[in-house]
Amino acid sequence: MERKTNLIIAFLLLICFGLPRNLGAQKEDSIFYKSYTTTNMEPWKKTMEKMAEELEPGNYKQLFEVTLAWYGYIGYCLGNDKEREARQYLKSGWQFLEQLEEMPEAGAAPHALKSGFYGFEMALARYKAVIFGPKSLSALKEAAAIDSSNVHYLVEKGNQMYYTPSVFGGDKETALRHYEKAVKTMEAGGKYQQKHWFYLNTLVTLGHTFEAAGYLKQAREVYHKIQNLEPDFKWFNEEVWPDFVKKYGYE
Template identity: 25%
Template sequence: MYLITKNIYALLIATATFTANYASADQTTIDKIELASQQNNVAQLTQIANTAKGYDAALVNYRLAIAHNIIGERDKAITLLDSAQMILTDDKLSEDETEVNALLAQVYGYRISIKPITGMYYGIKSSNALASASESDETNPRVHLIKGIIAYNTPNIFGGSKQQALKSLNTSINHYQNDDNLGYQWGQAEALVWRGLTHLALNDVQSALDDWQASLDIAPNYTWPQMLISNNQG
């Protein structure tokens, strides 16, 4: 009887550990990640990363990678992307397939921006992950956001296009109006920043300013659109 009870207890502990490591995405945590990222708060992102699990952990590691890369800590950024990639490609991860593949595509894409020499290798991986995400849900706003980011950042000679970026970002922003995938919602204010950058690249400064202001209407403390407005007004 004692042995049976002990075995059941061990099973419960193992189940609890598995649940902790692969818990479903939590919108409250994602909101905290996005707020800290928008304010470039590395300390807060690091604190969240210490307890985040599953998809949340992948997202916060991706956001931290951006923050560290901005301040010149490229090796740290790559290590964080390694962690995000490991989580998102783990067969034990039980999360929304579309969301996982969309974020994975962006993790691969950001690797290229840090180390362009890896473009051939990670470009294929990013494209495949994004294609899988699109096939499983063509209305997901983050899928189109990432399509837009990739089209914006890819040189024309390799298939990039500012016009294609604008098309994808328009689609993304439209789909954000009906985004009901609670637990994975992020990127709406960011999509407006990227569309503004695309307008700017296409020499439409007023539309760019309008998008950055719309981003601030959603996220008033977002430092990126604040800086872009300051740098491009009058």
């Protein structure tokens, strides 16, 4: 009887202190994914702010997840004419990112995100490109020097090559190679599985880049893959796919 009681206590302790962190992370990822696919971003905002309030000092993983959530939300704001809100969250996002870079666990990913944050700054004030452009490139070089196979480096390098005008070194073919490698890396295993917003967003970016580069067959294949993966993807179903069909037909 005593042994049974001890086992029950041990199990309850495991539930109270061992499981919530992993289950919490899964729950947060699920909320972000649903927000991304339904375009209802209010739960995303509330969740990321709660995560920030509950940050444990020195916990790199938690801080990274908060910073990534900020990154995603700022991108949403910029894509939906919410510049004022984007500025607000970019300011606090920089604070998280600066802490992240100083931690001993910091690898390539924080430097890659830093490049993305500079991209946000340029999107909010294009005249500052002469200041933030070189800083963004420098952050990418730092990320590449640490780990050029990191998915965040690959995505941000793809973004840099896609959005930089060709006269200044931009190249959609190079962007494609980086996006493709990022997707393959995520599909090979690790954190960003099929039900993660960052994976799905990278797939959309890959399809769009194939389309922009004139590889319509490959773009269509990626878009069909997205449809099979997430049939209820609101933004994709209402904008991305209809725009493609309008230009190039269903098949």
